[in-house]
Amino acid sequence: MDLAAAVAPMTLARERTVPVHDALRPLLPALERGRSVGCDGVTATSLALAVAVEATAAGAWLAVVDVPWLGVEAAAELGVPLERLVRVDPGHGGQQGRAWAELMAAALDGFELVITRVPARLDAGTVRRVQARVQARGAIVLLVGTSRAWSTDVALRATRSTWEGVADGHGHLRARRVAVEATGRRVPRPRQAELWLPGPGGRLAAAPPVVTGLAEVTELRAAV
Numbered sequence: 241m242d243l244a245a246a247v248a249p250m251t252l253a254r255e256r257t258v259p260v261h262d263a264l265r266p267l268l269p270a271l272e273r274g275r276s277v278g279c280d281g282v283t284a285t286s287l288a289l290a291v292a293v294e295a296t297a298a299g300a301w302l303a304v305v306d307v308p309w310l311g312v313e314a315a316a317e318l319g320v321p322l323e324r325l326v327r328v329d330p331g332h333g334g335q336q337g338r339a340w341a342e343l344m345a346a347a348l349d350g351f352e353l354v355i356t357r358v359p360a361r362l363d364a365g366t367v368r369r370v371q372a373r374v375q376a377r378g379a380i381v382l383l384v385g386t387s388r389a390w391s392t393d394v395a396l397r398a399t400r401s402t403w404e405g406v407a408d409g410h411g412h413l414r415a416r417r418v419a420v421e422a423t424g425r426r427v428p429r430p431r432q433a434e435l436w437l438p439g440p441g442g443r444l445a446a447a448p449p450v451v452t453g454l455a456e457v458t459e460l461r462a463a464v
Contacts, residue, residue, distance in 0.1 A: 258295040263446040266433040267422040273378035281398030288382040293319040303351040317442040337362045358387035394424040415440045
């Protein structure tokens with residue numbers, strides 16, 4: 241299948257940036273073309289999908305290269321249009337550097353966003369060639385997990401994850417509150433935000449800060 245030919249007529253106009261969801265703007269005000277964003281921590285895959293939500297809703301195409309555990313149902317619930325998502329499964333041996341690089345080259349020719357993981361063993365020359373193609377095509381790469389070989393422009397890390405809706409051993413999981421920190425060479429100083437990933441309705445949303453109740457503060461002062 242010629243991926244580039246299949247999606248090229250429907251790609252977004254070549255603006256310098258692509259949109260990001262309002263909930264992510266405290267962390268990532270702009271998503272620049274030709275850059276890479278690392279997503280790490282306990283919700284790394286969900287973070288990568290969250291970054292892609294707004295752009296795909298606006299018409300961008302998303303390729304998922306060699307991330308076999310990424311679920312399309314989870315992507316749809318977060319708000320990624322499945323008609324804009326294509327999974328590329330390399331099959332046996334997909335994490336070999338040369339095979340991965342060839343798949344990435346094909347995906348970068350036709351997709352504006354690519355979610356992938358970097359092979360554990362990847363030589364510096366291969367990394368440079370793939371990164372050069374990312375910049376030349378104006379694509380955006382969302383890396384799941386950390387990589388010594390590839391230094392990202394922005395690093396998003398989920399530092400805390402808490403599910404809500406279950407208490408005293410009963411109830412239903414309704415939403416997951418995630419604390420995320422943004423760092424990297426394109427981030428002047430670390431940024432933090434709290435997200436619903438997913439929220440009670442299944443979608444990405446900003447989570448309000450946790451505020452200690454007035455009664456609890458009064459009791460604490462009285463005890464002191």
